[in-house]
Amino acid sequence: MALESELIAWLGENLPTSSRELVGLGDDAAVLGQVGGGNTVVTTDTLTDGVDFLVDQVDPQQIGHKSLGVNLSDLAAMAARPVAAFVSLVLPRQGTATRTPLELAIDMYRGMIPLAERFEVTIAGGDTNAWDGPLVVSITAIGETTSQGPLTRSGGQVGDQLLVTGKLGGSILGRHLAVEPRVTEALELHQRYELTAGMDISDGLSLDVSRLAKASGVGAVLDLSALPIAEAAHRLSEQDGRSALEHAMSDGEDFELVLAASADVAEKILADQPLNVPVTRIGELIETPGLWQIDQAGKRLPLAPCGYEH
Amino acid sequence: MALESELIAWLGENLPTSSRELVGLGDDAAVLGQVGGGNTVVTTDTLTDGVDFLVDQVDPQQIGHKSLGVNLSDLAAMAARPVAAFVSLVLPRQGTATRTPLELAIDMYRGMIPLAERFEVTIAGGDTNAWDGPLVVSITAIGETTSQGPLTRSGGQVGDQLLVTGKLGGSILGRHLAVEPRVTEALELHQRYELTAGMDISDGLSLDVSRLAKASGVGAVLDLSALPIAEAAHRLSEQDGRSALEHAMSDGEDFELVLAASADVAEKILADQPLNVPVTRIGELIETPGLWQIDQAGKRLPLAPCGYEH
Numbered sequence: 001m002a003l004e005s006e007l008i009a010w011l012g013e014n015l016p017t018s019s020r021e022l023v024g025l026g027d028d029a030a031v032l033g034q035v036g037g038g039n040t041v042v043t044t045d046t047l048t049d050g051v052d053f054l055v056d057q058v059d060p061q062q063i064g065h066k067s068l069g070v071n072l073s074d075l076a077a078m079a080a081r082p083v084a085a086f087v088s089l090v091l092p093r094q095g096t097a098t099r100t101p102l103e104l105a106i107d108m109y110r111g112m113i114p115l116a117e118r119f120e121v122t123i124a125g126g127d128t129n130a131w132d133g134p135l136v137v138s139i140t141a142i143g144e145t146t147s148q149g150p151l152t153r154s155g156g157q158v159g160d161q162l163l164v165t166g167k168l169g170g171s172i173l174g175r176h177l178a179v180e181p182r183v184t185e186a187l188e189l190h191q192r193y194e195l196t197a198g199m200d201i202s203d204g205l206s207l208d209v210s211r212l213a214k215a216s217g218v219g220a221v222l223d224l225s226a227l228p229i230a231e232a233a234h235r236l237s238e239q240d241g242r243s244a245l246e247h248a249m250s251d252g253e254d255f256e257l258v259l260a261a262s263a264d265v266a267e268k269i270l271a272d273q274p275l276n277v278p279v280t281r282i283g284e285l286i287e288t289p290g291l292w293q294i295d296q297a298g299k300r301l302p303l304a305p306c307g308y309e310h
Numbered sequence: 311m312a313l314e315s316e317l318i319a320w321l322g323e324n325l326p327t328s329s330r331e332l333v334g335l336g337d338d339a340a341v342l343g344q345v346g347g348g349n350t351v352v353t354t355d356t357l358t359d360g361v362d363f364l365v366d367q368v369d370p371q372q373i374g375h376k377s378l379g380v381n382l383s384d385l386a387a388m389a390a391r392p393v394a395a396f397v398s399l400v401l402p403r404q405g406t407a408t409r410t411p412l413e414l415a416i417d418m419y420r421g422m423i424p425l426a427e428r429f430e431v432t433i434a435g436g437d438t439n440a441w442d443g444p445l446v447v448s449i450t451a452i453g454e455t456t457s458q459g460p461l462t463r464s465g466g467q468v469g470d471q472l473l474v475t476g477k478l479g480g481s482i483l484g485r486h487l488a489v490e491p492r493v494t495e496a497l498e499l500h501q502r503y504e505l506t507a508g509m510d511i512s513d514g515l516s517l518d519v520s521r522l523a524k525a526s527g528v529g530a531v532l533d534l535s536a537l538p539i540a541e542a543a544h545r546l547s548e549q550d551g552r553s554a555l556e557h558a559m560s561d562g563e564d565f566e567l568v569l570a571a572s573a574d575v576a577e578k579i580l581a582d583q584p585l586n587v588p589v590t591r592i593g594e595l596i597e598t599p600g601l602w603q604i605d606q607a608g609k610r611l612p613l614a615p616c617g618y619e620h
Binding site: 027028029030031032039040041042043044045046048049050051074075077078080084086087088089090124126127129131132133134136138140141142143145150152153154199200215 | 337338339340341342349350351352353354355356358359360361384385387388390394396397398399400434436437439441442443444446448450451452453455460462463464509510525
């Protein structure tokens with residue numbers, strides 16, 4: 001039996017039954033029963049062997065988890081509720097050292113399914129191909145906005161405070177694979193507080209904050225002494241000699257949220273600490289364009305955005 | 311400037327402005343203004359160098375056209391109106407013999423844009439990466455059902471007549487690249503006539519008809535003498551010695567529609583000929599499962615489904 005039909009058979013037995021009606025897996029396209037609470041939000045991310053993971057060095061379940069996780073993180077960035085994910089696999093025809101192409105595909109799905117169940121995402125099989133090249137995983141995730149509408153990068157105002165969830169830096173030591181998309185956190189914050197702008201940190205805090213500020217038509221100043229630094233950033237610092245702060249500022253794939261809110265709202269969020277992860281104030285939006293830092297004497301100095309450029 | 315930002319800059323200037331409001335190109339995900347006439351329909355297709363095209367032998371504009379075209383054909387298969395397309399490119403870091411990665415990407419978009427304009431599809435940039443492997447193009451297309459609902463493979467009834475649009479076979483001589491997605495035709499037919507089932511022919515007529523019949527829980531019999539055979543199938547037959555009929559039966563990538571309708575409705579469609587391409591009766595759905603043919607004496611014989619298995 002051909003690879004795609006074998007995989008579809010496996011998926012038919014192993015995908016969680018979703019509460020949403022879905023014509024799919026076998027038809028030419030999937031019909032989503034009810035994306036209709038709000039607007040439809042769509043994001044797509046392609047991950048490749050050698051760039052985003054090394055197929056011979058990681059468990060395929062981690063590849064599956066990461067591939068879906070980064071897409072859910074993009075929905076979180078827009079404060080959209082996940083609905084469905086469409087998975088395109090291009091599998092190496094020879095498989096890997098330890099797996100046939102079908103086994104590789106199934107193990108990747110095994111990594112996606114628990115994440116899909118947690119966030120009530122319907123996985124629609126998508127498209128499965130084999131070729132003589134390395135593994136490619138391309139996922140498109142569909143979400144819907146809540147009654148609050150989408151959270152965008154462009155709504156920030158001068159005087160807004162910048163907040164981040166969780167701790168930053170050193171994700172390469174493991175967190176970049178075990179992505180924890182901040183879906184629940186984004187929905188919770190967007191529902192309870194008036195956020196003006198937000199995004200997920202995928203390419204490095206300083207680079208992503210500079211993008212949020214630019215999209216909002218303002219500048220941003222970061223209070224470097226306030227950055228919440230992950231334990232992994234300290235460990236990485238011991239290995240490579242760059243400071244933990246540098247890692248927190250510029251490492252990609254944190255997949256935390258950076259948010260903007262008025263001073264009053266930010267104060268309330270910081271006092272409430274409504275999430276299971278800490279929310280920390282890291283700076284504010286200012287009139288002067290560009291990215292800035294506050295030094296120990298309280299003086300404003302330019303800061304070069306640093307991170308992962310695609 | 312990095313590849314993705316250069317491409318986004320080019321897209322910002324060259325993509326058609328859409329009638330639909332779209333937050334995208336620069337935010338983490340795209341928000342579709344109004345997918346709401348009907349249900350949301352999603353399809354995804356990944357094309358790879360060496361399998362779906364040869365990057366050194368075809369114009370990248372044709373690759374772009376084909377990549378979007380096959381996705382629109384899947385929306386046509388469901389009689390869904392196209393809304394938006396999300397394009398993920400994985401570009402060879404070295405480019406091709408004649409193009410840098412950026413030039414390759416832009417030329418592919420140049421092939422997609424006219425098709426997108428014709429069918430009023432908003433192209434949302436999606437995701438752009440470079441790597442050491444060959445070119446991969448993964449497109450997800452979003453559509454919406456009309457007031458008639460989606461056309462599926464599973465609604466066929468015993469006694470329904472099978473119809474096809476256009477002519478079949480020999481697409482490898484050129485039509486497989488210059489895909490003409492039957493979007494308008496599908497919407498027109500689904501609007502004016504009561505169709506019971508339908509799909510696009512992407513893997514070969516006999517294989518795809520057997521799938522439609524199976525999904526509908528019935529069998530199908532094809533009247534081989536009635537198949538509309540493309541001129542290209544005759545030319546290919548001269549080259550490879552297989553009959554033109556065999557090519558029409560089993561060649562992939564025709565991207566025509568096969569449809570089922572009651573005898574009365576089918577008769578009306580055939581008399582009206584409401585499209586710019588011919589509609590031809592090729593057989594009917596029967597109670598006996600499986601795929602069958604009618605021989606010249608009118609006798610029913612088994613027919614092996616033949617086509618492109620992924």
